[in-house]
Amino acid sequence: MKVRFEDLGRTFEGQPDQLLLELCLDHGVDMEAACGGFAACNTCRVRVIEGELTPLDPVEQPFLDRADQRLGCQARLIGDVRLRLDPGEA
Numbered sequence: 001m002k003v004r005f006e007d008l009g010r011t012f013e014g015q016p017d018q019l020l021l022e023l024c025l026d027h028g029v030d031m032e033a034a035c036g037g038f039a040a041c042n043t044c045r046v047r048v049i050e051g052e053l054t055p056l057d058p059v060e061q062p063f064l065d066r067a068d069q070r071l072g073c074q075a076r077l078i079g080d081v082r083l084r085l086d087p088g089e090a
């Protein structure tokens with residue numbers, strides 16, 4: 001499945017159920033993870049332009065400002081998706 005970062009102009013091949021943060025780390029994408037991936041910050045935040053990720057986990061909600069945002073350390077791949085990095089303040 002294809003993961004396109006529109007802000008970076010790059011597309012990567014992801015695996016089903018792969019964590020977005022893991023995909024970024026594997027490909028050298030500069031996704032920060034200030035809390036270590038424990039859904040306790042918003043530095044890993046992305047905005048979904050098109051496509052779907054696994055359903056929103058309630059632990060993400062406090063760190064999201066918009067309905068199209070997700071945390072890269074919680075969202076997993078289920079199909080092709082187009083995104084942009086949208087980190088909050090650490």
Ligand code: FES
Nearest residue numbers: 033035037041073
């Ligand atoms: S790395 Fe902190 S919420 Fe994802």
